[in-house]
Amino acid sequence: MKVLDPIAISAITAALTTLATKGAEGPSHTLGLIWKLTFGHWDAQMESVIEKNCQKYADAIDKKFAEIPDDKINPEPDISIIGPALEASKYYINREDAREMFATLIAAELNIEEKDKVHHAFVDIIKQMSSNDAKLLKVIPQTGPLAEFRLYIKGGTQYTRLGTADIIYIPGLIEDNFTNNAISINNLARLGLVEIDHVMSLTNQSIYDAYKRFSAYQEGLKAVAQHPDEYEKVAVSTGMFTITPLGNLFKEVCMPAKEAFI
Incomplete structure (x- = not known):
């Protein structure tokens, strides 16, 4: 170098x-x-x-x-x-x-x-940003939903995660590239551009209803139905992401709306 x-x-x-x-x-x-x-x-x-x-x-x-x-x-x-x-x-x-x-x-x-x-x-x-990281940061709103699917073991609080964690789903805005987008949102969080919160969630809980149509959730329902003695339930664990002040400044300086590189 x-x-x-x-x-x-x-x-x-x-x-x-x-x-x-x-x-x-x-x-x-x-x-x-x-x-x-x-x-x-x-x-x-x-x-x-x-x-x-x-x-x-x-x-x-x-x-x-x-x-x-x-x-x-x-x-x-x-x-x-x-x-x-x-x-x-x-x-x-x-x-x-x-x-x-x-x-x-x-x-x-x-x-x-x-x-x-x-x-x-x-x-x-x-x-440290991939092309998908840049694309995602360019299009996500200031605040949005993310979730993961949890298959709970019978009679306890332990669970198995189904599919990808930190799934972002914004119809008409985010393409169905769930695995890569989950990796990207985590990298953006690591870089300080986005904050991920697994405790808080969006006030409008109906936003998360769409996650129940995902194949991972449906697979969880089948597992509960087929093995009732082993599994208690499947649930959508809701969370949210927020673009940080540093992220907003980065977008303003390095990827203004007039730029169309994505």
């Missing part, structure tokens, strides 16, 4: 200061210089694979920068944001969603009106 050395950092810092003027050479030249200093040189095989995506990424940054009004250009962009973002992003440019998030993050730092919203943690958050 190539690490930015002090000379490169100094050169990038100098290049960034020229962005404040939107000079005759234009942002493409300046961003090209930063790109070269940050990315270094790929070997021939890698270059042939990523060349097109590199250009798409550079174009995305260029376009977003060009949209910033001249009087809103940040004259002192934070190299501790842009440097790590460029350094990290070279491993993710084959993914459109990651390219767009990194490009949007960099553009936010270059905008005087947006820079205070940019958090240093955002670079690592993007690195």
Whole structure:
């Protein structure tokens, strides 16, 4: 892994200061210089694979920068944001969603009106998000339901979980990719973007009625009917998720509604 050395950092810092003027050479030249200093040189095989995506990424940054009004250009962009973002992003440019998030993050730092919203943690958050994580965060509401199915043992409080835990079901909004979405919601929670609560649930309990149509629940009903001496009941254990303040800020900065990368 190539690490930015002090000379490169100094050169990038100098290049960034020229962005404040939107000079005759234009942002493409300046961003090209930063790109070269940050990315270094790929070997021939890698270059042939990523060349097109590199250009798409550079174009995305260029376009977003060009949209910033001249009087809103940040004259002192934070190299501790842009440097790590460029350094990290070279491993993710084959993914459109990651390219767009990194490009949007960099553009936010270059905008005087947006820079205070940019958090240093955002670079690592993007690195640790899968495409499905990004898609899910993009479409879920501020608060929503999740549940798991529990098959209770006869005469006690012990139970066996049926199917996937933390199932998200929002008709018309979340596709029926329950296993991957459950993994994604847990990763988003690990990253601090979403909070999962297994104690509290939504006030409108009728929202959870749809879970009783799931195959795992129906299998639980069959198990109780076929083995009444072994199983007591099957139940939907209700819970909820909430996007955290950090999650809302991340969405605002890195995946604004106008972006259509999902």
